[in-house]
Amino acid sequence: MKWSQYFIPTIKEVPAGTEAASHRLLLRAGLVHMLTSGVYSYLPLGLRVLGKISEIIRKEMNAAGAHELLMPALQPLDVWQKTGRDKTLAEVMIQFNTKRGTAMCLGPTHEEIITDLVKAFVHSYRQLPVTLYQIQTKFRDETRPRFGVVRACEFIMKDAYSFDTSMAGLQKNYDAMFQAYKNIFARCGLDPVIAEADSGAMGGRVSHEFLVPAPIGEDKVKAADGTEQQCIEVGHIFQLGTKYSEALGALYVDEQGKQHPLIMGCYGIGVSRLLATIIEVHHDEKGIVWPLAVAPFSVEILPLQTTDPQVMSLAQSYYDELTKSGIDVLMDDRDESAGFKFNDADLVGIPLRIVIGKRSLAQGAVEIRSRSCAASETVACENVLARIKSLMSQ
Ligand code: ATP
Numbered sequence: 001m002k003w004s005q006y007f008i009p010t011i012k013e014v015p016a017g018t019e020a021a022s023h024r025l026l027l028r029a030g031l032v033h034m035l036t037s038g039v040y041s042y043l044p045l046g047l048r049v050l051g052k053i054s055e056i057i058r059k060e061m062n063a064a065g066a067h068e069l070l071m072p073a074l075q076p077l078d079v080w081q082k083t084g085r086d087k088t089l090a091e092v093m094i095q096f097n098t099k100r101g102t103a104m105c106l107g108p109t110h111e112e113i114i115t116d117l118v119k120a121f122v123h124s125y126r127q128l129p130v131t132l133y134q135i136q137t138k139f140r141d142e143t144r145p146r147f148g149v150v151r152a153c154e155f156i157m158k159d160a161y162s163f164d165t166s167m168a169g170l171q172k173n174y175d176a177m178f179q180a181y182k183n184i185f186a187r188c189g190l191d192p193v194i195a196e197a198d199s200g201a202m203g204g205r206v207s208h209e210f211l212v213p214a215p216i217g218e219d220k221v222k223a224a225d226g227t228e229q230q231c232i233e234v235g236h237i238f239q240l241g242t243k244y245s246e247a248l249g250a251l252y253v254d255e256q257g258k259q260h261p262l263i264m265g266c267y268g269i270g271v272s273r274l275l276a277t278i279i280e281v282h283h284d285e286k287g288i289v290w291p292l293a294v295a296p297f298s299v300e301i302l303p304l305q306t307t308d309p310q311v312m313s314l315a316q317s318y319y320d321e322l323t324k325s326g327i328d329v330l331m332d333d334r335d336e337s338a339g340f341k342f343n344d345a346d347l348v349g350i351p352l353r354i355v356i357g358k359r360s361l362a363q364g365a366v367e368i369r370s371r372s373c374a375a376s377e378t379v380a381c382e383n384v385l386a387r388i389k390s391l392m393s394q
Pocket residue numbers: 109140142149150151152153155156157233234235236268269270271272273
């Protein structure tokens with residue numbers, strides 16, 4: 001991608017009313033835009049990161065044997081009335097009537113909807129176990145939307161649901177999800193504390209929260225030394241049991257022909273909250289410092305003199321070769337000063353940077369810089385691609 005033709009509306013000033021570093025950086029680096037309190041657009045750069053996070057999640061979910069589907073956000077309230085959660089979740093649920101007078105809501109979560117769906121297709125122990133997941137938009141009328149996309153009223157969640165015939169089966173699925181969650185967060189550059197939690201409005205017994213230590217965290221966790229740590233909840237998994245299947249009549253027949261309610265688990269990750277949490281953990285005073293796996297681009301090519309044909313032709317040849325190798329490259333081809341472009345590069349936080357300037361080029365060299373460390377190295381022009389590939393595999 002060429003910066004001059006792309007859409008990265010970076011902002012120099014610190015936006016007013018932003019309490020969290022991640023919120024400031026998401027706005028300043030041109031990743032999100034607020035429509036109204038708690039409601040955000042994801043701009044091209046922000047969407048690229050959401051895409052990277054979602055792909056990591058999909059790989060791990062699929063490897064754990066879960067299958068992706070997509071359920072509606074628009075839901076009839078009568079499904080929720082069967083479990084009584086139209087009342088217990090009334091405070092966060094956005095409810096309304098259609099023109100024809102049907103009571104509807106925008107889904108704050110999907111236990112009822114998935115149970116209703118599975119009930120339509122699964123009737124026998126032979127079809128079980130099954131785990132389904134989606135990456136989808138949720139709506140919650142949060143009392144206090146805060147910290148940008150950390151606590152929003154419209155947000156993206158990955159939610160998975162497992163269906164089993166026995167508690168042992170549920171435990172097996174739960175353990176697989178537990179491990180998948182550890183893998184997902186590690187690949188996103190996060191090291192969450194895992195805490196046994198209260199199942200709250202979900203019902204059920206066993207539940208674990210994945211909590212990332214950060215100053216803006218709204219969850220308090222006791223650390224090993226007894227002190228309290230502020231954490232952001234990025235994931236939550238539950239053993240639900242039969243609460244939803246009983247209420248909605250989602251039954252299967254066993255080998256003896258006897259009917260039982262399905263035994264369920266549910267597993268959530270705040271995908272859009274992860275976007276902010278990763279920045280909360282990975283930034284410095286100049287901007288974002290993306291971990292490679294979730295960075296919107298892996299490499300930024302920064303030619304210093306955009307009117308110099310030699311500089312630009314080398315920049316273009318790196319751009320073409322890296323792109324051909326399947327590496328995501330952003331080239332800052334804007335005719336701006338070096339200082340201006342360096343500031344934007346630090347703000348946007350692409351992990352690796354190739355700086356091409358007339359002076360070092362006269363010596364047959366360019367500069368390679370990693371966003372995560374101050375040092376830069378001078379590399380002979382012909383060794384640049386090999387060096388970038390080796391840095392990317394570290
Ligand atoms: P919280 O305690 O932060 O309000 P929750 O326990 O209500 O969250 P869950 O129902 O467990 O949330 O949802 C699964 C995941 O979705 C959470 O772990 C979190 O990462 C994310 N999430 C929940 N609410 C929001 C929100 N308002 N904005 C962004 N992400 C959210």
